[in-house]
Amino acid sequence: MGGKNQTIGLLVLVIAALLAPFFIQDEYFIHLLINAGLFYILVAGLNLLVGYLGKLTLGHTAFLGIGAYTSALLNLKLEAPFAVTLAGSILVSLVLAFLFGLIVLRLRGPYFVIVSLCFAEMLAIVATNWVSLTNGPMGLPGVEPPKFSIPGLFEFYLDTKTRFYYLMLALVIIVTYVTHRLVHSVIGRASISLRENENLAESVGVSAFRYGMIIFVAASVFAGVAGCFYAHYVSYINPEVFGFIYMITMLVMLVTGGKGTIAGPFYGCILFTVLPEGLRVAKDYRDPVFGIILIVVAIFLPQGMAGLFRRVWARFKGKEVA
């Protein structure tokens, strides 16, 4: 896939996404696309950590929850508008990711995996039990939809699915752009070198801690933004946002889509939000199937769909030339 083809492809994709609501009459389908976008933001962050830095985190939901709770609390207790809750979510997840990173980024391999999971579990316990702030397991209802306003001049509520869709699309484009820039910068190359061989990379002067921190904070901020959007979109949150099942869903999407590629999270998110609905797969059987998919893909298709497409494309081109 050459650079020119890629740009054209991307443009077509963006235009299609912009026009999609005009052709889709079914609100439920728009809702699915919004869900896919939400997961894309999360999985893109996860991809930075797992795919590029090579550190498996199981605590990505921690920052989804942090973003969601920050936004919900700011909106409910201080009546802050969307711009403020978004900024708040970004700031809080950034600071907490930095502090948490100070502890965990010194850990390697299994230690990192497990402590990241502990972090999410700890936050879930706090969110469940700190009833005076978080309302415990009952959660926080009534988060307002985003409002953009200049007092006295105009007010614009994002209160329809289509409007949410465009906000989501904007976030998806920003996240993709940031990921692209990050991955193709010194930071991205340093991360890949750390993924491939941490000792070797450190010995030639690549600081595992420094680049690890940048990637970790970026990934966490993505998750915080997703959390903010989630709180405003669903308008109700409870401690289940920290749930392990979301973590699993993200991992399945990432691994199946193809970790360590920009396109992988796209494939994964579309596949696992739109396809199950399209095929009307019984909800009860979704989770067992997820489990099997994860096992099969991890064994037989470690590069995911992105890797598969690349191979098929290469073979196709090879034949064309011959």
Add this chain to the structure above:
Amino acid sequence: MRLTLRILFLPKNIMVPEILQQLLNGLIIGATYGLMAVGMTMIFGMMDIINFAHGEIYMLGGVFAYYLVSLLGLNYFESIALSVALVMAVGLIFDQLVLRKLRDEPTLITILVTIGLSIFLQSTVMLFWGPSPQGIPSPFPSKTIQIGPIFLTPFKIFMAAVTVAVIFGLHLMIQKTTLGKTMRAVFQEKEAAAIVGININKVYAINFALGSGLAGLAGALLGTLFVVYPNMGLIAVVKAFLIVIMGGMGNFLGAIFGGLLLGVVESMAAGFISSSYKDLFGLLIVMIVLVVRPYGLFGKKI
């Protein structure tokens, strides 16, 4: 120092017997945690596999025991023994069917695969079981026995006895028998062990089954003391991880010690601080341990 400890932990109205009581409760439950952690550390130490499905194997121990007692009407002790055997069979099948293909793959792949197994087992059990918790009916009377200032239920005494017996049995097996020697050899140096003719695949399979059996036993015992439900594996696997981290990955004694420590800390925290936050303390302790010693209390720098 003594004074500050008293101030920290002892509000004025708490008496010494209560502390002893909580300590003992903590030790008994902690020993069961230890069982589970030993299983996990055996699997990690020898096979370099972080077994995420360990919590679901633990859950299966409880689920099988429940079905055997209440549906098939087996006697409680037979059910527990049979349940452990079944769980070991599940471990064996998974090892031979899936993990065998991944012996030389990086840890990331095996973690993902065991996470896959964990979701599969949990959600499949959920289909049959439903979300509501059930207790395993046991023949032990629920009335307490008083020993000095301390109260104990007969079941807790049974649980402690079984746990201690199993840990000692395992220790003897590893130290004295040929199989134990073989396992230690593979643990230390698998290439060398393979060169002298040890069948590595067989030892791995036995090891994985044994480790799973320990988790299953812990699940059946704790499932009788508390309740059994399909999601019980997650917090259990987190606890087992905490213990294994504290004790050092692959460290047998460390796992037992860590299990006891976590049990006591939880029990004290639940008794004297707040029971809804009790799970938080274990997590906090591990965080602190890792800040000070990133390779665990007894672990060596990799």
